[in-house]
Amino acid sequence: MPTHLRVPRTPTRRVAPARAVTQERLDRADLTRRLFERRESAAEETVRRDLLEQIVELHLDVASSIASRYRSRGVDADDLDQVASLGLFKAVQRFDVHAGPEFMSFALPTIRGEIQRYFRDHGWMVRPPRRIQELQQSLRSAQTDLERLFGRSPRPGELAAHLDVSTEDVVEAVSARGCFSPSSLDLLTSSDDTPTLYEFLSVDDPGQPAVEARVVLGPLVRELSERDRHVLSLRFFSGWPQSEIATHIGGTQVQVSRLLERILRDLRRGLGEEPDRVLST
DSSP states (O other): OOOOOOOOOOOOOOOHHHHHHHHHHHHHHHHHHHHHHHHHHSSSSHHHHHHHHHHHHHHHHHHHHHHHTTTTSSSSHHHHHHHHHHHHHHHHHHTTTTTSSHHHHHHHHHHHHHHHHHHHHTTTOOOOOHOOOOHHHHHHHHHHHHHHHHHHHHHHHHHHHHHHHHHHHHHHHSSSSOOOOOOGOOOOSSTTOOOOHHHHOOOOOSOHHHHHHHHHOOOOOOOOOHHHHHHHHHHHHHHHOOHHHHHHTTTTHHHHHHHHHHHHHHHHHHHHTTTTOOOOO
């Protein structure tokens, strides 16, 4: 659990016109700068502490807004708010008013970084059965060995034969909730020029840093249905073509294509990106 700060909750605001929002942002930036300058010149620690709390309270709505982007992804909303508030508190403590950029330019990446660290530590801690955990540990080295042997990504059946386990266990290990870590999102598909899952979801969006997207993607995948995770893992982990997936699940290639498009669209929406911008699967 994150450290709980004694900070008041920010009331919900009505949506204001763009011009009013811009002026409010400028006013807040000016007030923030003056509060930092007063804090820097204050001699008494109680005064400095009071000014710090004023700065934190002034920007709580921003921290809450950042936290809201990560909600419904397997982490309690109140915990996310506390983590974002903690990131804001750290940003206030570290900010140098004479360094150049305004405070929010410094605070935003600090708050996001605090949330990212929390997701790395707590975002997908639900573990599959022990035998599947152990199999997951063996899969990566087995995949590397068979890729060298075949010159391509191995099929689940080939991995199963290599590890002397059932194909069902291999598929379960690949599809298990704990399997989708940031590193597993970079596994290659069936050919060297086929994008990874992350590349399918990330089309040079400067508003969504790569590390941030990878961190939040794991909980999003975990929330998919068992079938969706299974299809996703067959396509992007095992490198199965859509025709083979269709035969495996008892459908048509067109149905699989539409299913993958829908899954990727949902994931992109969860990442805060434009859902219509999905590459061909």
